[in-house]
Amino acid sequence: MKDIHALLAQMTLEEKVGQLIQISPSSLGVFAEITGPAQEWGMTLEEISRVGSCLGATQAKHTIPLQRKHIEDDRNHIPLLFMYDVIHGFRTLYPIGPAMAGSFDPALLYECAEMAAREAATAGIHVTFSPMVDLARDPRWGRVMETCGEDPYLASVMGAVQVKAFQGEDISAHDHLASCVKHFAAYGGAEAGRDYNPVEVSERTLRQFYLPAYKACVDAGVRVLMPSFNDLNGVPSTANTFLMKQILEQEWGYCGVTVSDWGAIAELCKQGVAEDLKEAAYKAFTAGCQIEMMTPAYYRHLVELVREGSIPESAIDEAVLRILKLKDDLGLFEDPFHGADEAKGEAMFLCPEHRALARRAANETAVLLKNDGVLPFSKDVKKIALIGPFAEEQKIFGTWNARGKAEDTVSVREGIERKLPGAEILCAYGCGNHYTDTDTSGIAEAVELAKQADAVLLCIGEPQSYTGEGKSRTDITLPGPQAELVKAVTAANPNTAIVHFSGRPLVLTNIYDSSRAILHMWMAGTEGGNAVADLVFGDVNPSGKLSMTFPRAVGQCPLNYNYTNTGRPKTVPDEEFQNYVSSYLDCGNRPLFYFGEGLSYTTFTYESMTLDTHEMTEDGCVTVTVRVKNTGERAGKEAVQLYLRDMVASAVRPVQELVAFEKIELAPGESKEVTFRITEPQLRFWNAQNQFVSEAGEFRLMVGYADHFHFADSFRLIK
Ligand code: BGC
Secondary structure, three states, rough: OOOOHHHHHOOOHHHHHOEEEEEOOHHHOOOOOHHHHHHOOOHHHHHHOOOOOOOOOOHHHHHHHHHHHHHHHHHOOOEEEEEEOOOOOOOOEEOOHHHHHHOOOHHHHHHHHHHHHHHHHOOOOOOOOOOOOOOOOOOOHHHHHHHOOOOOOHHHHHHHHHHHHHHHHOOOOOOEEEEEEEEEEEEEHOOOHHHOEOOOOHHHHHHHHHHHHHHHHHHHOEEEEOOOOOOEEEEEEEHHHHHHHHHHHHOOOOOOOEEEEOOOHHHHHHHOOOOOOOHHHHHHHHHOEEEOOOOOOHHHHHHHHHHHOOOOOOHHHHHHHHHHHHHOOOOOOOOOOOOHHHHHHHHHHOOOOHHHHHHHHHHHOOOEEEEOOOOOOOOOOOEEEEEOOOOOOOOOOOOOOOOOOHHHHHOOHHHHHHHHHOOOOEOOOOOOOOOOOOOHHHHHHHHHHHHHEEEEEEEEEEOOOHHHOOOOOOOOOOOOHHHHHHHHHHOOOOOOEEEEEEOOOOOHHHOOOOOOEEEEEEEOOOOHHHHHHHHOOOOOOOOOOOOOOOOOOOHHHHOOOOOOOOOOOOOOOOOOOOOOOOOOOOOOOOOOOOOOOEEOOEEEEEEEEEOOEEEOOOOOOOEEEEEEEEOOOOEEEEEEEEEEOOOOOOOOOEEOEEEEEEEEEEEOOOOOEEEEEEEEEHHHEEEEOOEEEOOOEEEEEEEEEEEEEEEEEEEEEEE
């Protein structure tokens, strides 16, 4: 343990401010010349030696010499913090966030995030900018691919589990890192799904839906937090005192580190809330943003702001102490390389155990959206056609891929070749030169191949580069002529199934009727192609569920299953138009697929749901027992989902909200009971006065999903 107070006492104001600056490795001057931001800002070598953290060094062969030199150069010998985005794996990639959330298996995500921490730690990374728990209700927003989906409860569970897995019991351990939850707050609420756009939500909605997942991460002990780029109700999060002082510190008791998003402090000027960098520095710092990432507002102005009396030095001290404490808890004062070891990393990256875990994760996260019985294919097929732009594509691992590479990734073709070494494989791109154009010339060849094959896998979707930061889209249908390809190929060979890749929910309405089976893989990580082969030939039975609703038309967006009723809900079948009710003239209200949906090769029959009581007192509980039977012929897994509706309250309440889930495995003919306990805190909500309360009255419990419930029963909360 370092005496960080004694260390602080010996630091000059300039040295303290240095700890609040984060720059890229190229700026650190270790490679003879200074480049990057530090060069642009005119930093001297001495100033660089005081910097507290570095973003983007990803290899031990860089972090080790950088750290060594930095400790030598800094008068106080304070180690650097190395931070990086380790989002869904480091070198071995597992499926992207919404896929992992849809596994409904937090223990699996725990194992995956632990693997990511283990790999990243060998590179000398100390903090990962993960998890990202922004609520995602609008698939036009390209960053949905980083989230845990649209449900506050699921995102809370999945966010917290990642924090625990990254950090372990002790962040000084060489196989763990500190975790940074982001982007606080409500970044996913960007207007019209356009990245960086303002977010306008009431405080009640913010607290009810958007904040719980960040809070769950804080409660799980997350060490770092990143405010979001957007403005929230007119105040950019980077300078948002309500968010960072009132909610984060005062209400939630957070006393960890905060780091701005990339360039976000300087952007306060463009957002028009700061006249210049000096005002931006003042506003961000006093709102609670401690580290500035990649812009020079703190570097240029914090010392001056203290000297002129605008910011007390004690406030700088408090921020620096938090950073020094994080360094100390990571053990960096005694052990500045934190186990960074190039050889250890090389031995671990993509090792059989890690690949096996990535494959299991891809298997558990695939969602079978439609199947009329065409899947699984028989392994007796002699000739199989792989058609479509994703047939041989290795970029199916998902962006924000850290050090993961296309060449490490198993394509569908490779997966099928390994699974069926004796079969003849025919391959066609099917979409002209590139699937983003409208060239339909490849379809004829694809149809010819389809006719010759015993079975066809149509591997389609949206390129992974279409999702991620800054990748918003207004048209979220399949790009290029893929819908035509689906129609033509399915007509040519009915023994056709679709394997679909995308980082966001796409509008699949125009292929739904013409397809017989759709297996949605999201972006499936390094082992994606092996998982496809496991799934389509039935070695693995699909068990993923959607963590985001798939719209029927883009005009339905934003869209979520936990909506509130209007006074005029639709009462006729969804495909019929009904005037003067909440509906569309040209489209039903129902999405194509709801949150929580996902099929299996077997059938699960929900046999009963029983409540041990129909009255609950404030300190009591209701125990719900659900009996599920596998009534099909294959073993399978089912995510049993329990939803709640507060029937009458002082404010409108969602028609259903996920309150509990458990994924179970059942052999053919086997049945199991799942038990959930509901207690009063789960009945609380944010009322019109922004108080978190429960109200007496009737609550309905439902098992199933969205508009597909097997059983429902009610109880009353007695006060
Ligand atoms: C992203 C963050 C990320 C940061 C550092 C930003 O552009 O918004 O999510 O952590 O870059 O890479």
